[in-house]
Amino acid sequence: MQKYLLLGAEAIGQGAIDGGLSAVYAYPGTPSTEITEYIQGSPIAAERHIHSKWSANEKTAYEAALGMSYTGKRSLVCMKHVGLNVAADAFMNSAVTGIHGGLILAVADDPSMHSSQNEQDSRYYAGFAMVPVLEPSNQQEAYDMAYEGFELSERTGLPVMLRITTRLAHSRSGIVRRELNAQRELKLPNDLRQFILLPAIARRRYNELLDKQPELKELANQSIYNQYVEGKDRSLGIICCGIAINYLNECYAESVCPYPLVKLSQYPLPEKMLNRLNEESDEILVIEEGFPLVEELLRGFFDNGARIHGRLDGRLPRAGELNTDHVGKALGLEPRQGMTVPGIIANRPPAMCQGCGHIDAYEAMNEAMAKYGKGHVFSDIGCYTLGALPPYEAINSCVDMGASITMAKGASDGGLFPSVAMIGDSTFAHSGMTALLDAVNEHAPITVVISDNESVSMTGGQDSSAEGKIEDICKGLGVDQNHIRVIVPLKKNHAEMVQIFKEELEYPGVSVIIPRRECLQRATRRKRNLSRE
Amino acid sequence: MPIANSKDMKTDIILAGVGGQGILSIATALGAAVLLENLYLKQAETHGMSQRGGAVVSHLRISEKPIASDLIPHGGADLILSVEPMEALRYLPFLKENGYLVTNTNPFVNIPDYPGIDAVMSEIRNLPHFVAIDADQIAREVGNARTSNMVMLGAASPFIHIEFSKIEAGIRSTFERKGEAIVSMNLQALHAGRQFAEANK
Numbered sequence: 243m244q245k246y247l248l249l250g251a252e253a254i255g256q257g258a259i260d261g262g263l264s265a266v267y268a269y270p271g272t273p274s275t276e277i278t279e280y281i282q283g284s285p286i287a288a289e290r291h292i293h294s295k296w297s298a299n300e301k302t303a304y305e306a307a308l309g310m311s312y313t314g315k316r317s318l319v320c321m322k323h324v325g326l327n328v329a330a331d332a333f334m335n336s337a338v339t340g341i342h343g344g345l346i347l348a349v350a351d352d353p354s355m356h357s358s359q360n361e362q363d364s365r366y367y368a369g370f371a372m373v374p375v376l377e378p379s380n381q382q383e384a385y386d387m388a389y390e391g392f393e394l395s396e397r398t399g400l401p402v403m404l405r406i407t408t409r410l411a412h413s414r415s416g417i418v419r420r421e422l423n424a425q426r427e428l429k430l431p432n433d434l435r436q437f438i439l440l441p442a443i444a445r446r447r448y449n450e451l452l453d454k455q456p457e458l459k460e461l462a463n464q465s466i467y468n469q470y471v472e473g474k475d476r477s478l479g480i481i482c483c484g485i486a487i488n489y490l491n492e493c494y495a496e497s498v499c500p501y502p503l504v505k506l507s508q509y510p511l512p513e514k515m516l517n518r519l520n521e522e523s524d525e526i527l528v529i530e531e532g533f534p535l536v537e538e539l540l541r542g543f544f545d546n547g548a549r550i551h552g553r554l555d556g557r558l559p560r561a562g563e564l565n566t567d568h569v570g571k572a573l574g575l576e577p578r579q580g581m582t583v584p585g586i587i588a589n590r591p592p593a594m595c596q597g598c599g600h601i602d603a604y605e606a607m608n609e610a611m612a613k614y615g616k617g618h619v620f621s622d623i624g625c626y627t628l629g630a631l632p633p634y635e636a637i638n639s640c641v642d643m644g645a646s647i648t649m650a651k652g653a654s655d656g657g658l659f660p661s662v663a664m665i666g667d668s669t670f671a672h673s674g675m676t677a678l679l680d681a682v683n684e685h686a687p688i689t690v691v692i693s694d695n696e697s698v699s700m701t702g703g704q705d706s707s708a709e710g711k712i713e714d715i716c717k718g719l720g721v722d723q724n725h726i727r728v729i730v731p732l733k734k735n736h737a738e739m740v741q742i743f744k745e746e747l748e749y750p751g752v753s754v755i756i757p758r759r760e761c762l763q764r765a766t767r768r769k770r771n772l773s774r775e
Numbered sequence: 776m777p778i779a780n781s782k783d784m785k786t787d788i789i790l791a792g793v794g795g796q797g798i799l800s801i802a803t804a805l806g807a808a809v810l811l812e813n814l815y816l817k818q819a820e821t822h823g824m825s826q827r828g829g830a831v832v833s834h835l836r837i838s839e840k841p842i843a844s845d846l847i848p849h850g851g852a853d854l855i856l857s858v859e860p861m862e863a864l865r866y867l868p869f870l871k872e873n874g875y876l877v878t879n880t881n882p883f884v885n886i887p888d889y890p891g892i893d894a895v896m897s898e899i900r901n902l903p904h905f906v907a908i909d910a911d912q913i914a915r916e917v918g919n920a921r922t923s924n925m926v927m928l929g930a931a932s933p934f935i936h937i938e939f940s941k942i943e944a945g946i947r948s949t950f951e952r953k954g955e956a957i958v959s960m961n962l963q964a965l966h967a968g969r970q971f972a973e974a975n976k
Contacts, residue, residue, distance in 0.1 A: 247806050247816065272823030357823030413819040413834075413845035414806065491843035566848035578850035581867040584898045586890040588861070590793065592829035593885060625827065632887075700824060 245416035248280075250406055253381045253417050254320075254348050255280035257388030262423035264315035264343070265293035267303035269672060270701035271322030272357035273411035274350035278320050279702070290425060296698075298707040299643070299672040300325035304332040307345055311401075312437060314429035315343040316392045323351040323364050328643065328673070330367065333401070337371035338439060338447045340399040342431045344392030348404045350411045353532055353563040357700070359623070359640065361561065363532035368403040368509065372451055374458050375403045375509040376467065377484035381415040383467065383507065389420055398454060398461070407531045409563060410485050455510070463514045467507035470515050475500035479523025481516070481540075482506060483530035489569040490529065511539065527572060528552035531564050593628055599759035600626040602731035602739070603693045604636045606757075607664070610743030614660060620653065622646040622674075624666035625700045625761075626693050637664055644673025650688045651681045660689060660747040667694040671708035675715060678752070682720040687750045689743075692716075693731075695761035703764035716754045725749055731757035784814065785840070786936045787847045789866045790833040791857040793883045794826035798858055800949075801928050802833050808937050808945030809837055819845040828885050830862060837937065856931040858910070858924060859883045860895045876902055877931045877972065879910040879923065906930050906972045913967050922964035929968025933976065939969070 248256060255277045258266065268278040281287045282294045293310075297303035300321040307319035321329060326349050333347065349367075352358040368375040376391055378384040387404055395402040435443055462468055473479075480503040482490050487505045502522055504515050519526065526549060528537040537552035551557040557572045558564070570577060594601050604626075611618060621627055621637035622645060629636040639649055646663035647670075654661035665674050670692050681688055692712055698704040708715060716726050727742045729735055739757065746753035788805075792798040802818055809816040815838050821831040834847045849868050855876045857863030863878035870876065878899060882892050899905055908930045914923035925946065932942055946965055950958045 245810060247810060247818075249820070276822070356821075356825070409819060409845050412822050413817055414802075415817045415842075415845075416810070416815065485845070488844045489846075492848060495843060565846050566844050566851075570848070578848060579868070580850040580852070580870045581902075583867055584864050586894050586898065587865055588886055588888045588890060590828075590830040590862075590886055592794065592824050592827040595795075595827065628827065700827070702822075702826075 243418055245418060247414050248381060248385070248417050249276055249412055249414050250378070250381045250384045250410035251276035251350065251412070252280040253385040254388040254404060254406070255284070256417070256419065257385035258318045258346065259284060259287050259290075259292065260420055260422050261389040261392050262316050262425050263292055263318055264425050265307065265310045266318045266320065267293070267297050267306045268320035269297050269300050269303055269325060270698050270704045271325050272701055273352055273408040274320045274322045274325070274348065275701045275704070276411065277318075277348055286422070296704055296707060300329040301332055304329040304336070304347070308332065308336050308339070308341070311341045311343045311345040312431060313343065314431070315426045316345075317343065318346045318348060318388070320348045322358065323349060323362050324358060324360065324642065325349070326364055326367055333367065334371050335439060336401050337373050338444055338451055339437045340447065340450070341395055341401055342436070343426055344395035345401040346388060346391040346395060346404050347401055348388070348406070351405065351407045351532055353407055356408055359642070361532070363535055364403065364405050365509065365532065365535050368405070369535070372455060373400045373403060374398060374461065375405055377405045377507050377509070378410065379485050379487045379505065379507055381410070381413070382417050384410060385417045385419070387467070394461070398458060400451075400454065405484070407485065407563065409531070459510050459513055462508045462510055462512040465508040465512070468512045468515060469505040470518060471503045471505065473500055473502035476502065476523050477525065479503065479519040479526045481519065481526065481528045481536060483528075483536055485531055486529035486564055486569070489564055489566045492566040493570045493573060493575055506536070511536065516540070526550050527557060529558065529564065529569055529572070534560075591631060593631065594625055595762050597762055598625070599695055599731040599757060600629065600693050601634070602733065602736065603691065603757040604629045604634045606731070606736055606739035606743055607662070607691065608634065608636050609740045610747060611660075611662070618658065618660055619662045619664055620646040620649040621663070622665040622669045624669050626664060626666055629664070643669050644677050647674050647677035647681060647688070647690055650690070651677070651684070651686045654686050654688050659687060661687070662747070663688060663690045665690065665692055667692060667696065667708055667712060668698040668706035670712065671706060675719065678716065678721070679719050681752045685751050688752055689746050689749070690752065690754045692754060692756045694756050694758040695764070696758070697761040697764040699761040699763060703761060703767055712756060721752050721754050725751065725753035726756065727754070728756045728758055731759050784936045785838040786854065786934070787852045788835040788837070788931070788935070789847060789852045789855045789869050790835055791855060791862040791866055792831055792859050793862060793885065794821070794829050794831045796858050796883065797924055798831060798833055800924050801856065802835055804925070804928060804945045804949045805835060805837070805935070805937070805942070806945070807948045808941040811944050812937055812941050814839055814937070815842050817842045817845050830865060832866060837935070854931060854934045856927060858927055860892070860899060860907070861890065864895065864898055873904065875904045875906065875934045875976070877906040877908070877927070877934070879927055880907050881909065881911045904976070906976050908968065908971050908975070910968065913971065914964055917964045917967055918960055922961050925961045925964035926968035929965035930972040932965070932969050933972050
């Protein structure tokens with residue numbers, strides 16, 4: 243049996259392809275990026291003309307996937323957890339419209355915030371929308387769930403969330419593939435009003451969604467991914483969500499877990515299985531990667547104290563990703579200790595690459611801004627966020643995609659002058675354009691720096707959807723073209739760049755400065771690929 | 776301590792370095808060898824932000840039995856294989872009591888507060904089991920500084936429960952599309968690293 247060594251994220255890509263995928267839509271975001279990149283590199287996907295180009299943001303991606311589903315074809319939409327905030331409007335309403343062709347939302351959460359600004363748990367969104375969730379415990383299940391997820395979606399008529407976290411997304415293991423499914427033919431929905439959420443139709447669809455809930459619970463009860471495992475010692479019953487089962491099994495690698503347990507990988511919660519665990523055990527330990535969602539549900543409002551353990555009562559840490567050591571401690575097992583880290587070891591945080599254009603932009607900006615003092619620069623999500631660290635310490639915010647421009651506008655409304663936004667080209671295309679329109683419409687005295695490295699760099703150099711269009715977009719939104727200033731951020735242009743900053747900072751309207759130089763990492767990759775051809 | 780001949784075919788490796796140093800090339804070559812041996816493997820990687828010059832680590836687990844966790848528990852690693860000396864020390868809590876630390880001696884200094892290299896090396900030399908190797912120098916002798924990661928893999932190979940010939944085959948399959956010259960240079964690097972470790976462990 244041939245095995246393929248795939249990351250959890252890649253396994254989802256392969257599972258979806260083999261499951262009969264017609265299109266993937268996504269915006270890059272760690273730890274979800276590799277799902278789409280894998281499909282982009284797949285020869286079968288190319289042969290089958292599976293759509294895999296990047297979308298401008300997660301909302302446009304989700305809507306396109308829903309449109310693909312409308313045609314009866316199977317689609318996958320991928321994003322990181324905070325990307326689902328951007329796509330939430332489409333996602334929530336797609337639960338009400340329902341789907342036609344199978345639709346899987348693969349969302350990758352990032353507990354411990356390895357590359358994110360929060361560690362929100364996407365399972366809450368699925369509960370909010372009332373759609374099923376599949377949460378694989380390993381790479382093979384990630385493959386299988388993507389493969390079968392389309393059937394679950396079509397059977398229930400709902401989008402299905404496939405939720406993973408960083409550890410599974412970025413860990414590799416051998417997977418076995420299944421038979422390649424045929425792609426679906428173009429076919430309109432039977433009810434051409436299905437997707438029209440006018441109140442009268444929406445009420446009916448919403449009631450249908452509510453009516454489906456018992457079936458979803460029953461599917462979870464019967465799911466092969468949810469398992470009840472007997473245990474002799476009934477002083478404790480354990481619930482392991484997703485990859486938590488691996489840490490439990492690691493704790494008992496040389497023995498057998500004495501407690502009854504539920505391996506939980508499909509939601510809504512399988513009531514029968516959990517009721518049985520409740521009846522058969524004195525206390526319950528919930529081990530979940532992410533927020534204490536299951537624990538909170540089981541504990542209920544009138545918390546009766548000791549029976550339920552997990553992240554809320556301190557048995558497990560409230561924040562951060564799980565590991566074997568945390569789980570072992572929660573089970574009262576003897577901890578294993580290695581050596582301690584010597585005191586001389588220094589932290590090594592990420593940094594902008596030597597020679598990066600963002601650095602030249604920051605150096606010019608800092609010099610021009612010096613006379614106004616600190617605290618005037620709002621920034622955004624991307625490599626340039628690292629400008630917050632020494633030696634630059636050039637920015638004062640990083641909140642969500644596109645927030646730099648709108649926060650600068652709001653601060654300017656509040657009297658801050660100058661008020662500056664520092665945003666990358668791809669982030670601008672993702673969520674900065676509407677923000678810029680707001681600023682233009684009110685003639686807000688802000689300076690927007692679009693540091694353009696012609697790439698989505700933090701996630702590995704994907705294509706930026708605004709490449710070659712940024713000046714035109716700014717002009718189209720109404721920025722005075724005399725105040726759209728483009729410069730190559732290089733040491734030799736430093737004086738000129740400082741001068742441009744000084745001029746535009748004093749301009750009492752919206753000005754845009756575009757330092758433009760290709761990302762070094764991307765340039766290196768491009769040259770390497772050219773030399774290979 | 777000839778652990779490579781032990782009957783328990785299981786090796787847990789912490790692979791350490793700095794984003795951009797290419798530690799995953801070591802993991803790729805080993806992964807190819809593991810597939811050839813029909814062993815189980817789990818390999819947790821660092822992607823995303825830290826790849827921009829931050830500390831990166833990969834947990835590489837190889838076993839003849841199915842592997843549960845993607846991460847190695849504290850005190851569970853048979854081997855720390857680091858392409859940078861300070862990074863080698865960062866993961867000591869993961870090392871088993873009798874585990875080996877194999878590190879390149881060339882510091883990668885991209886932070887202002889990097890400790891004195893003598894202090895770093897003296898911490899390494901205080902460990903019961905280590906191999907400290909100037910892989911860059913050996914790679915240059917082999918003919919290309921870019922093979923230093925394969926020198927490191929060679930230096931670690933005596934402590935990994937995979938037949939050496941399978942590691943060679945892993946390198947062959949990893950580099951074969953780049954041509955025979957590249958394959959043979961990387962194999963030479965592997966051998967040079969192994970030779971050093973055998974003489975200096």
